[in-house]
Amino acid sequence: MFTCVLALMLCSLLRRQLSQAGIDRSIVHLLDTLGQIREVAVVFPPRGKKHQPTLQMTLSAMNEEQQALYQALDLDRYRAP
Numbered sequence: 699m700f701t702c703v704l705a706l707m708l709c710s711l712l713r714r715q716l717s718q719a720g721i722d723r724s725i726v727h728l729l730d731t732l733g734q735i736r737e738v739a740v741v742f743p744p745r746g747k748k749h750q751p752t753l754q755m756t757l758s759a760m761n762e763e764q765q766a767l768y769q770a771l772d773l774d775r776y777r778a779p
Contacts, residue, residue: 712771719770728767735764737777 709725716728723731736758744751755778760768768774 716767716770721766721770731763732767734758735760735768735773 709729713723713725713728716723738756738758740754740756742752742754757777
């Protein structure tokens, strides 16, 4: 029960924050749209025996609505360096 109430509160806070940024959508729509944003890791093999593999992180292509949500929530701060 506690987990459900906590999840509902967090979703409501998300909706409130986005509403204050001028994006007024339902919680279900917001979660679905945000859930479609993917961060993809590309691993390149090491160059030589003593080197480590190279890891490159990139985001999937986002539509305009996803970009607006991404920017409004400042999600770039959570990306891996």
